[in-house]
Amino acid sequence: xxxxxxxxxxxxxxxxxxxxxxxxxxxxxxxxxxxxxxxxxxxxxxxxxxxxxxxxxxxxxxxxxxxxxxxxxxxxxxxxxxxxxxxxxxxxxxxxxxxxxxxxxxxxxxxxxxxxxxxxxxxxxxxxxxxxxxxxxxxxxxxxxxxxxxxxxxxxxxxxxxxxxxxxxxxxxxxxxxxxxxxxxxxxxxxxxxxxxxxxxxxxxxxxxxxxxxxxxxxxxxxxxxxxxxxxxxxxxxxxxxxxxxxxxxxxxxxxxxxxxxxxxxxxxxxxxxxxxxxxxxxxxxxxxxxxxxxxxxxxxxxxxxxxxxxxxxxxxxxxxxxxxxxxxxxxxxxxxxxxxxxxxxxxxxxxxxxxxxxxxxxxxxxxxx
Amino acid sequence: xxxxxxxxxxxxxxxxxxxxxxxxxxxxxxxxxxxxxxxxxxxxxxxxxxxxxxxxxxxxxxxxxxxxxxxxxxxxxxxxxxxxxxxxxxxxxxxxxxxxxxxxxxxxxxxxxxxxxxxxxxxx
Numbered sequence: 233x234x235x236x237x238x239x240x241x242x243x244x245x246x247x248x249x250x251x252x253x254x255x256x257x258x259x260x261x262x263x264x265x266x267x268x269x270x271x272x273x274x275x276x277x278x279x280x281x282x283x284x285x286x287x288x289x290x291x292x293x294x295x296x297x298x299x300x301x302x303x304x305x306x307x308x309x310x311x312x313x314x315x316x317x318x319x320x321x322x323x324x325x326x327x328x329x330x331x332x333x334x335x336x337x338x339x340x341x342x343x344x345x346x347x348x349x350x351x352x353x354x355x356x357x358x359x360x361x362x363x364x365x366x367x368x369x370x371x372x373x374x375x376x377x378x379x380x381x382x383x384x385x386x387x388x389x390x391x392x393x394x395x396x397x398x399x400x401x402x403x404x405x406x407x408x409x410x411x412x413x414x415x416x417x418x419x420x421x422x423x424x425x426x427x428x429x430x431x432x433x434x435x436x437x438x439x440x441x442x443x444x445x446x447x448x449x450x451x452x453x454x455x456x457x458x459x460x461x462x463x464x465x466x467x468x469x470x471x472x473x474x475x476x477x478x479x480x481x482x483x484x485x486x487x488x489x490x491x492x493x494x495x496x497x498x499x500x501x502x503x504x505x506x507x508x509x510x511x512x513x514x515x516x517x518x519x520x521x522x523x524x525x526x527x528x529x530x531x532x533x534x535x536x537x538x539x540x541x542x543x544x545x546x547x548x549x550x551x552x553x554x555x556x557x558x559x560x561x562x563x564x565x566x567x568x569x570x571x572x573x574x575x576x577x578x579x580x581x582x583x584x585x586x587x588x589x590x591x592x593x594x595x596x597x598x599x600x601x602x
Numbered sequence: 603x604x605x606x607x608x609x610x611x612x613x614x615x616x617x618x619x620x621x622x623x624x625x626x627x628x629x630x631x632x633x634x635x636x637x638x639x640x641x642x643x644x645x646x647x648x649x650x651x652x653x654x655x656x657x658x659x660x661x662x663x664x665x666x667x668x669x670x671x672x673x674x675x676x677x678x679x680x681x682x683x684x685x686x687x688x689x690x691x692x693x694x695x696x697x698x699x700x701x702x703x704x705x706x707x708x709x710x711x712x713x714x715x716x717x718x719x720x721x722x723x724x725x726x
Contacts, residue, residue, distance in 0.1 A: 257639055349625070
């Protein structure tokens, strides 16, 4: 460990649990040198008491201890209802494979052989911190999305459905030669992670427009359309500050461009075809499918069949033809997600063309008289 | 059974000062503090082991021996760790006869390292 570690540890709380006084002293020294906040416990029972007030993000625990051993402690930690994940490292003897297997089975994330080397300890802790950071990132993204959703939605599972639809469509594309250089497992993971941010810009739309129950005027609709730019501006700042963070770039593309249309008639930039990033083209289908199959104040929910027909009819106009074909391949999965994550009563009557408001404006072509 | 000169030359030292100091990242103050903790706890562990053996509390013997083994490894006292391992193993196997034999060896190792550290505990 060296001085540079101090800034990285950033005061993370670590609980060390061991009945070996030398091990406790050594761990305490190394961890404090690296900038961690450290608390000690001599067995699992003491550790559980400490956890009540100390809230450790990482626990390093011996296996063999009186009162409550490390494996029992790990199980107890995992069984607790907690708002944040605790990274659990077991300290074991070299020969103690049985304990290692039991420990990992009880929910431990990693193990460290005794006597540990300070460099190995540092690296194991870095692994833990990386995982905790990912958890923080995922929670932050979803919290932001929920914040945006809480302002205008009467449905609690819209974001869950959007991410699920997007993942299903992206997973389908993984098998298509045309997309194999772009869509891999990481792309699928990122779109699942970032698609809930698509409407984050709605936090900047005035309540008088966002919450208006009836039809929007043309002027109000123009204001509403700004949500893509507001969200884009917000995420642009993050993308510039953290250019290496791929998930922010994808979140930016989705937020800014998920209302663009394949034929160039969307907004805010009237992008056309493959000028629209693939992730935004995917979320566009997911968002419209969800809007169609969800009951609103001004319309009933469409059936899956009706929504699917509208999407097929928009092949090459609103939507990327390839993505509509992909939709056809995963239709049953989309239907299953809609049914599983349904929080509104489904009514099969379609809305009337004259019941326009924000969402129906978006879907204007679907309601246009033939 | 006596050891040959070659065997003695390859035996690990009672206390590996260099290795221990390296484990402490060259921090002599930390090393001295840990030796102090070790000197304070080892006689208590020895006494606890003898008490548990006298009452044939084999689970307690195994647990204490396991802890001594871990402490010994941390302090770079390999012969002590090996002796503690044999006691732990005998207790786990419920082999009381072997336990007494290994406990004698362990006690000898405890005395040896206490002498070693008391006589020249300077960590450098």
